[in-house]
Amino acid sequence: MSDLLRVEGLAVHIGGLVAIADASFVVPAGQVVSLIGPNGAGKTTAFNVITGYMRPTKGRILFDGADITGLAPDRIAERGIVRSFQRTSVFTGCTVLENALMALHRRGGAGLLGALFRLPSARREEARLRAEAWAMLEFTGLAERADTLAEVLAYGEQRRLGIALAAIASPRLLLLDEPAAGLNPSETAACMALIRQLRDRGATILLVEHDMPMVMQMSDTIVVLNQGRIIAAGAPAEIRANPEVIRAYLGSGDWQEAAHAAA
Amino acid sequence: MTAPDGRSAEGRGELNRSRLHHYAPWVFVLVLALLPLAFPDPYMLAVLTSAGIFIIGAISLNLLLGYTGQLSLGHVAFFGLGAYTSALASLGFDIGIGFGLRITLQPQPVWLGFIAAIIVAGGFGWLLGRLAFRVRGAYFVIITICFAQVLRMVALNWIELTQGPMALISIPPFSMWLPGQGVVPLYSKAQNYWLVLAVAVLAFIVVRQLVESRIGRALVALRANESLARSVGIRVTHYLVIAAVISAGIAGAAGSLFAHYIRIIDPDVFLFIYTVTMVIMVITGGKGTLWGPVVGGLIFGLVPDLLRGHARPEAQWVLYGVAMILFVMFLPRGIVPALASLRRRA
Ligand SMILES: Nc1ncnc2c1ncn2[C@@H]1O[C@H](COP(=O)(O)OP(=O)(O)OP(=O)(O)O)[C@@H](O)[C@H]1O
Ligand SMILES: [Mg+2]
Numbered sequence: 001m002s003d004l005l006r007v008e009g010l011a012v013h014i015g016g017l018v019a020i021a022d023a024s025f026v027v028p029a030g031q032v033v034s035l036i037g038p039n040g041a042g043k044t045t046a047f048n049v050i051t052g053y054m055r056p057t058k059g060r061i062l063f064d065g066a067d068i069t070g071l072a073p074d075r076i077a078e079r080g081i082v083r084s085f086q087r088t089s090v091f092t093g094c095t096v097l098e099n100a101l102m103a104l105h106r107r108g109g110a111g112l113l114g115a116l117f118r119l120p121s122a123r124r125e126e127a128r129l130r131a132e133a134w135a136m137l138e139f140t141g142l143a144e145r146a147d148t149l150a151e152v153l154a155y156g157e158q159r160r161l162g163i164a165l166a167a168i169a170s171p172r173l174l175l176l177d178e179p180a181a182g183l184n185p186s187e188t189a190a191c192m193a194l195i196r197q198l199r200d201r202g203a204t205i206l207l208v209e210h211d212m213p214m215v216m217q218m219s220d221t222i223v224v225l226n227q228g229r230i231i232a233a234g235a236p237a238e239i240r241a242n243p244e245v246i247r248a249y250l251g252s253g254d255w256q257e258a259a260h261a262a263a
Numbered sequence: 264m265t266a267p268d269g270r271s272a273e274g275r276g277e278l279n280r281s282r283l284h285h286y287a288p289w290v291f292v293l294v295l296a297l298l299p300l301a302f303p304d305p306y307m308l309a310v311l312t313s314a315g316i317f318i319i320g321a322i323s324l325n326l327l328l329g330y331t332g333q334l335s336l337g338h339v340a341f342f343g344l345g346a347y348t349s350a351l352a353s354l355g356f357d358i359g360i361g362f363g364l365r366i367t368l369q370p371q372p373v374w375l376g377f378i379a380a381i382i383v384a385g386g387f388g389w390l391l392g393r394l395a396f397r398v399r400g401a402y403f404v405i406i407t408i409c410f411a412q413v414l415r416m417v418a419l420n421w422i423e424l425t426q427g428p429m430a431l432i433s434i435p436p437f438s439m440w441l442p443g444q445g446v447v448p449l450y451s452k453a454q455n456y457w458l459v460l461a462v463a464v465l466a467f468i469v470v471r472q473l474v475e476s477r478i479g480r481a482l483v484a485l486r487a488n489e490s491l492a493r494s495v496g497i498r499v500t501h502y503l504v505i506a507a508v509i510s511a512g513i514a515g516a517a518g519s520l521f522a523h524y525i526r527i528i529d530p531d532v533f534l535f536i537y538t539v540t541m542v543i544m545v546i547t548g549g550k551g552t553l554w555g556p557v558v559g560g561l562i563f564g565l566v567p568d569l570l571r572g573h574a575r576p577e578a579q580w581v582l583y584g585v586a587m588i589l590f591v592m593f594l595p596r597g598i599v600p601a602l603a604s605l606r607r608r609a
Contacts, residue, residue, distance in 0.1 A: 051494060077496030085494075091487040102484040106496040108477045112505060115476030116469060122476065129477070169495040 004029040004173055004204050005050070005081075010059035012045050012228075019045040021228035023059075027173065027206050032199055034207045034215045037225035038248065043208045044086050046225070047175050050206075051083045052076040063173070078106060082171035084162045086178050086208075090150035096161060097146040100133035103165040107132060133168070140164040140194060156187040163191070167198050174203045180211045192218060216240065224248070295460055299453035308452040314564025315459040316521050320537075321544040321556035322466045323513035328542065329551035330474055331506045332486035333399070336538055337407030340414050341511040343532040344387055345380035345518025347418060347425060350434045350528055352376035358423045373437050373523055380519035381512045388511025392504035408535070415533035430529035437523050455524050462520060466513045471553050473509065482506055483551075536580070543583055547590045549597025558598050 005027040012020040020042040027033045035043050048054040050061055052073040061069045068076055091099045108129050114122030137143040140160055145153060150161060163179050179195065180188045192214055199205055209215050215222065215236075222239045224232040226248040232239055239245055299308055324338045355370035371379075391410060398406065418425045425431065437458055438448040449455055473479050481502045484492040493499060522528050540563060548559025563586075567579045594601050 053490065072498075073490070073493040074496055074498045077494055078498075082496070083494055085491070089488060089491045091484055091491060093487055094483065098480070098483075102480050102487075102492065102497070103495045105477065105481055105484070110477045112473075112478065115478050116472045118472065126477070165491070165495065 002029050003027065004064060005206065006060075006062040007046070007050065008060045008062065010046065010049060010061070011057045012042070012049055012054060013057045014045075018228050020049075020056075020225075023225065023228070023230050025223045025230055025233055027204060028221070029204050030199075030202070031220040032195070032205045032207060032218050033221045033223060034209060034219040035223050035225060036209065036212075036215055040227075041225040042228045043225055044177055047083055047177055047206075047208065050076075051081055051175065077169065077171075080172035081175065082166045082169040082173075083175035084166040084177055084179060086181070088155070088158045088162055090153075090158055090161050090165070092149075092151045094150055095147050096137065096142055096150055096153070097133055099150050099161060099165060100136055100168055101129060103168040104129050104133055104136075106169055136164060136168045139197070140167070141190070156183055159183060159187075160191065160194070163194060167194075167203070171203060173206065174198060175206045175208075177208045178210060179207070180209060180214055188214060292460070292464055296457065299456055303453065305452045308456045310565060310568040312452065312456045312459050312524060313521075314560060314568075315456070315463050316517050316524065317537075317540060317544065317564050318557055318560030319459070319463050319466050319517035319520070320514055321541045321548070321560045322463070322470055323510045323517065324541045325545045325550060325552075325556040326470050326473070326506050326510040326513070328545055329549075329555065330479065330482045330486065331503055333503065334404050334542075335407045335510075336404050336535075336542070337409070337411035338510075338514060338541055339533055339535070339537040340407070340411035341384040341388060341514035342518040342521070342537065343411070343414055343418070345384045345515030346522040346528050346532050347431070347518075348383040348515070349373070349376035349380040349519035350431045350522040351424065352379045353435050353523070354431060354433070356424055370435075373435055376523075377437075377516065377519045380515040382515075384515025384518065385508045385512035388507040388509075389504060391511070392507030393500070397500075411533050411535070411538065415530050418530035418533060425530070428529060430527050431522075432527045434522055434526040434528065436526060437520075459520055459524070462516060466516065467553070467557070469509065469513065473506075474553070478502065478505060486551075539583070543587055547586065547594075547597055549599035549601075552597070552599040552603075555597050555599045562598075 003026040007023060007025050010020055010023045011018070023042070023046065025033075025035075035046060037043055045054065049056045052068075052071050052075065055070055059069070060067055063076075063079060063081060066079075068079060068081075071079075091102050094102065108125050110122040110125050113119065114125075134143065134146070137146055140163070142157065142161060142164060145157060150158065153161060159179065159182070163176060166174055166176070176195065180191050183191055188211060195205065195207070195218060207215070207218065219236055221233065222236055223230060224239060224242075224245050231248060232242045232245050234242075298311070320338070320342050323341070324335065327333050327335050327338070352368065352371045353373045353376040355368050357365060357367040359365050391407065394406070419427050421427070422429075436448045436450055436455070438446055439454075439458070440446045449458060474482065481492070481497045484497055485499060485502060489499065518532070521532070544559035544563050545556050546559070547562065548557065549555030563583070566582070570579065570582070590597070
């Protein structure tokens with residue numbers, strides 16, 4: 001199987017702090033790979049580097065064989081990596097439908113002339129984008145909220161919109177940073193269903209999540225990061241039994257919960 | 264925000280209202296167009312014409328300030344560039360550029376000057392966009408202020424080209440083909456009024472087409488949440504530069520209209536107070552709305568002249584300051600959004 005994403009010898013130093021010491025992992029095409037680890041392990045930092053928001057101190061990021069290290073976030077998105085944010089992030093002051101249309105940016109190509117003269121091609125494209133936006137809102141269960149301002153949505157809906165926005169951009173690789181954070185059990189279930197559907201549509205997914213039952217159920221592969229280093233990588237069953245992982249998580253409620261769920 | 268205009272016009276089945284939305288602007292333009300025939304008062308037309316020129320400037324500023332959220336406090340630079348470019352093109356010039364070389368330009372038709380004004384201002388918009396959008400926020404504001412100041416210094420000191428403080432005089436007026444008269448210079452107040460009205464409508468339409476398109480959405484997305492916008496592949500520099508070029512080009516057109524209407528320009532066209540006037544027009548009217556600069560522009564373009572007989576000119580600046588404070592306190596989003604939300608509640 002081909003690796004869609006390769007992270008090679010990544011190191012990120014922020015000031016004097018070593019956020020990531022040395023990390024290498026791969027995300028095979030078509031899989032759901034979870035990146036887990038205790039708070040402050042460096043997961044979000046890894047996302048920031050992969051998507052171009054931070055420059056690594058060392059190491060390379062290869063996407064589909066091409067070196068994308070240090071490219072600007074918009075360029076990386078153009079190549080097909082789109083992320084969601086750990087802290088809820090939506091286009092404020094805009095309706096849910098407008099949010100969706102904004103996230104569909106890459107699916108259109110109308111330029112200045114098309115806009116100024118309302119060329120037929122631009123009109124057709126606009127109609128197509130609107131249809132796609134509606135379809136995606138139906139798909140993510142946000143269609144009834146289409147006319148609502150994004151910041152007015154309930155917390156759970158906002159998080160769903162955040163994932164939807166990343167998914168709408170139809171990335172080849174979707175990075176989700178704690179999509180289930182702060183969701184109640186039924187919302188979490190809905191969130192998992194959504195992620196599964198996205199995978200079934202052909203997206204490769206790299207997931208950061210603290211909800212261990214969710215991680216265990218969703219992942220093809222789990223990569224464990226601790227204090228900026230990868231301490232384990234493998235199938236959920238291997239990870240669950242890995243003594244070093246257990247030690248890293250010792251005393252963490254997450255892990256007991258996970259063991260519970262697995263039992 | 265596209266919302267106040269766009270949202271109520273679609274969906275919801277409010278057919279009558281959206282019809283009204285569709286025709287009201289054209290009725291407004293028609294009324295303005297018929298005004299000189301109904302009230303051929305030259306003083307009123309003169310006031311409306313200069314207000315109109317500033318409204319075009321405000322419309323252009325709104326594209327940057329309202330839709331991209333970038334505060335350009337040197338916006339008058341593009342206005343002044345347009346004015347000087349157009350004036351110089353129509354007057355012609357003959358200057359030395361060192362090494363015994365000279366550049367000579369024979370006087371050109373005014374409409375060529377108008378186009379040159381748009382291109383030169385737009386070009387500088389591009390340059391400033393490339394340069395300044397690397398440094399956002401306060402630095403951008405400072406760079407734009409400096410830009411206008413530098414141009415003012417150039418206009419003051421490059422006397423061979425600009426006549427410096429002696430001003431460029433005898434600038435020819437626009438000329439136009441009129442039915443039954445052939446190509447004639449536009450000397451009358453009404454003719455200039457119509458010309459400015461036509462350019463203002465055109466500028467409004469250009470901005471509307473732009474902001475109600477995929478490009479406009481990208482601009483609003485960048486303003487609303489830049490890192491999210493970039494994460495879905497919206498290129499910051501690309502779109503901000505498009506906005507800067509178009510904004511500067513329209514400001515240049517306004518400058519050209521100004522030069523051929525007033526027919527004398529001096530380095531004071533670069534004065535900071537003109538930028539401030541445009542900023543106030545946009546903010547009081549409602550930044551990021553299509554009608555904001557028109558409404559704000561009508562108020563702040565007309566009120567000072569209405570007060571002229573009754574108060575000293577300094578009072579105008581004081582009035583600006585007070586109005587600004589009142590607006591920031593009571594109507595922070597401006598008149599148009601406030602009216603829109605009133606109507607939605609009704
Ligand atoms: N911009 C920053 N400035 C300073 N320190 C930072 C910055 N970003 C991350 N760090 C530090 O780097 C380390 C890794 O942080 P990171 O956010 O990647 O952790 P995480 O694994 O995502 O944690 P969490 O599960 O809490 O989200 C932490 O010690 C954090 O304090
Ligand atoms: Mg994190």
